[in-house]
Amino acid sequence: MDLAAKHIGFVLASYAVAFVLLAGLILFLVARMRHVRRRLATLQAQGARRRRAAAARQVTPADEGSPTLPEGRQEASPS
């Protein structure tokens, strides 16, 4: 390429414009991907916390010792 040629400025400007626009497009797509991944990680962490909290709220018989009946119910006495 002859950099001293006539109208060379138009050629260089064209390549510069294409480079800037394509770089901008790639940066936009990368930024979007990062945003989505961050949001997904946050939601997955929130979901995991909720599941752990729900599991901790459940009362299991093995943890409490002897089995207990629900309130209001009495064990049947031998006749």
Add this chain to the structure above:
Amino acid sequence: MFNYLANPNRFLRVQGAVQPWLAGLTALVFAYALYLGLMVAPQDYQQGETVRIMFIHVPASSLALGIYVFMAIAHALGFVLRHPLADAAAKAAAPIGAVFALISLITGSLWGKPMWGTYWVWDARLTSMFVLFLLYLGYIAVWQAVEEPHRAARIAGIVALVGVINVPIIKFSVEWWNTLHQPSSLLRAGGPAIDPSILKPLLWNMGAFALLFLTLLLYGLRAEVLARRVRQMELAQAGAAG
């Protein structure tokens, strides 16, 4: 392959494996194409060095048309076959097509000034290409403006399917009307009217742009699939909280 990748999880796996290789190949082809276009291709006897603008302008223009056709086909498949990734693929392609259309318009103006003595003229080819750029912007605006994804896909699909009529108008405008823009030199009856010393760099640059589109499309589609997953999780959490 088409139905195989309809499963989003399967698509994510395949895309993740293919993406680095595709990106690397794109970079290599671009490097070689730029070398051919800037260092090897000779000056044109009439246009001088400005002929090198062709190596960006023509690929960008061709792909801007091709991508809009791709979007229309994707939406048609979405409407007819209910392919789960069809409208997502069209949505991912739109920004790429819009940028290629803009590159075509700007580089065309920069080529027009030394060749025709003007940056712009409202002839059939330039005007219809500008309409295509506006169609791209309108399509993207629909996805941004309509919150409900299925409704957005339907409206965007109509924009794509109706707007695609502009593509043959652009292609044949130089034959149907008296235009300042030159007639077709590449895809024409009788074969290309371009010397091989210019044709070879042009074809390599077209290949580079096509690979770039494919790379960015798959990357953008991955982001779209993950964004839909985010939306589903947000809705599920809102439902659980409510």
